[in-house]
Structures are given as structure tokens and as C-alpha cells.
Amino acid sequence: GQNIDQPTEMTATEGAIVQINCTYQTSGFNGLFWYQQHAGEAPTFLSYNVLDGLEEKGRFSSFLSRSKGYSYLLLKELQMKDSASYLCAVRPPSGNTPLVFGKGTRLSVIA
Amino acid sequence: KAGVTQTPRYLIKTRGQQVTLSCSPISGHRSVSWYQQTPGQGLQFLFEYFSETQRNKGNFPGRFSGRQFSNSRSEMNVSTLELGDSALYLCASSLAGQDNQPQHFGDGTRLSIL
Numbered sequence: 001g002q003n004i005d006q007p008t009e010m011t012a013t014e015g016a017i018v019q020i021n022c023t024y025q026t027s028g029f030n031g032l033f034w035y036q037q038h039a040g041e042a043p044t045f046l047s048y049n050v051l052d053g054l055e056e057k058g059r060f061s062s063f064l065s066r067s068k069g070y071s072y073l074l075l076k077e078l079q080m081k082d083s084a085s086y087l088c089a090v091r092p093p094s095g096n097t098p099l100v101f102g103k104g105t106r107l108s109v110i111a
Numbered sequence: 112k113a114g115v116t117q118t119p120r121y122l123i124k125t126r127g128q129q130v131t132l133s134c135s136p137i138s139g140h141r142s143v144s145w146y147q148q149t150p151g152q153g154l155q156f157l158f159e160y161f162s163e164t165q166r167n168k169g170n171f172p173g174r175f176s177g178r179q180f181s182n183s184r185s186e187m188n189v190s191t192l193e194l195g196d197s198a199l200y201l202c203a204s205s206l207a208g209q210d211n212q213p214q215h216f217g218d219g220t221r222l223s224i225l
Contacts (some may be wrong), residue, residue: 031211042115042201043154045213087154098144098167099214103153 002026004102006088011108012078020073020086020105028093034062034073035087037104043087046073075107083109113138115217117202123223129190132220136183136204142166143185144214145177148199157200160185161207189222197224 003025012018022032031050035043047055049064049071061074075082085106089099116135124130136143144167145157156169160179177187183204189196199221203214 033213035216042216042218043203045215048211048213050211089154098156098159098169100156101146101154 002090002092002100004088004090004100006086006102006105008103009106009108011110012075014078014080014109014111016078017074017076018078018107020075020107022071022073022088022102024069024071024088024090024102026069026090026092029066029069029090030093030097031091032062032064032071033089033091033099034071035089037085037087039084046086078109080109080111083107115202115204115215117200117217117220119220120218121221121223123225124192125225126192126194128192129188130192130222131186131188132200132202132222134185134187134202134204134217136185136202137215140204140206140215141183142205142207143179143183144203144205145185145187146201146203147171148201148219149197154201157187192224194224197222 005023034046036046037043047062054063059076064071085104087104088102118133142161144159146154148154158177159167163179174190179185199219201219203216205212205214
């Protein structure tokens with residue numbers, strides 16, 4: 001089975017950098033997704049990692065270490081609009097199997 | 112390109128009733144997945160449909176069912192509603208539901224059971 005852990009809440013200051021961690025214990029692994037969800041809105045896709053290393057997309061970067069069962073989402077130059085929940089989701093190893101989501105990290109950006 | 116559309120956005124029902132929620136995926140997407148989202152449990156997978164066939168099913172009771180039509184639109188049905196069914200129901204579509212393809216979510220249907 002899959003077990004995914006993320007911190008429940010985080011607070012950071014506008015303009016700063018924040019790192020949101022995600023650890024997973026799985027019987028296999030076939031990729032990890034990060035989603036952003038603003039209150040009352042749909043989750044939106046941020047990044048996908050399947051190989052070890054860092055993927056950078058503008059102010060957002062995502063890192064994966066498969067041997068450690070660990071990923072993080074790095075948000076730079078924080079803006080107030082980054083206040084949202086960030087969801088980590090793991091794809092199990094078998095083909096066409098559903099994503100397993102963590103419970104999400106609620107990030108509050110303060111002035 | 113239109114996104115994933117879910118209707119209705121809000122719904123209020125009473126215990127014992129049944130409800131049908133609708134999801135229109137992004138044009139060309141053939142995989143549709145349904146999730147239940149609650150503050151305590153996060154996103155819980157309900158089921159996935161691909162080419163009108165249920166391909167995966169989560170750990171929900173048989174009161175939760177769904178189907179997919181030939182145009183890839185999907186519906187989910189919940190019968191004999193219980194208070195604990197109050198949640199945000201999200202639908203997500205992807206091209207074929209394969210490993211590296213992200214899912215695109217609709218805004219959800221917020222179901223409240225009185």
C-alpha cells in the first residue's frame with residue numbers, strides 16, 4: 001500500500017523561500033505529482049517527478065529522491081497568491097493505477 | 112480549450128436520498144476519475160473510468176457508483192445518502208490515465224447532507 005506524509009500547515013513571509021516536504025512509504029513507485037489547490041477551487045497540476053533530482057519551473061521547483069522516499073516542493077519569491085494547499089500524489093507501480101494523494105499542506109503567506 | 116466541467120456546483124440533500132453528479136472532461140480526454148475530498152481525509156479515490164469501463168475502484172461502499180458515456184462524460188451516483196457523505200466531489204480527466212500524464216480537475220460539486 002501507499003502512505004504519504006506532508007506537514008498539515010506552514011506559514012511563510014512574502015518574498016521568502018519555503019520548502020514543503022512529502023515522504024512516502026510504498027510497495028513500489030512510478031512517479032510523484034504536486035498540485036496546488038486554492039480554497040474553493042480545483043487542484044491544478046504543478047510538477048511531475050519520476051527520476052531523482054530537481055525539476056525547475058519558474059518560481060517553483062520539485063525534488064525527488066526515490067531511495068529515500070522523499071520529495072519537496074520549493075517555492076521562491078513567495079507572493080500572497082501562493083497561499084493555498086499543496087498536494088503530493090504518488091503513482092503506484094502497476095500500470096494505469098490511480099494516484100494516491102497526501103492530505104495536503106496548507107501554506108499561508110503573510111506580509 | 113474548455114476545462115473539466117462539473118455540475119451542479121452545490122447540492123443540498125437529506126439522509127436517505129440519492130444524488131447524481133455530472134462531469135464533462137476536457138475534449139479528447141478518455142480517462143475520468145472521481146475523488147471525495149474532506150478536511151480530515153484529504154482526497155480519497157472513488158473510481159476511474161476509461162472508454163466506458165470502470166478501470167479502478169477505491170474503498171467505498173456499493174452506494175457509490177458511476178458510469179461513463181461514449182462521449183467520455185461521466186456521472187457518479189450516491190444512493191441512500193448518509194451525513195458522512197457531505198464532501199467536495201472532484202472529477203479529474205486525463206488523456207489515457209497513464210503514468211506521466213497529469214490529471215486535470217474540475218471545480219467540484221459540494222454536497223451537503225442535512
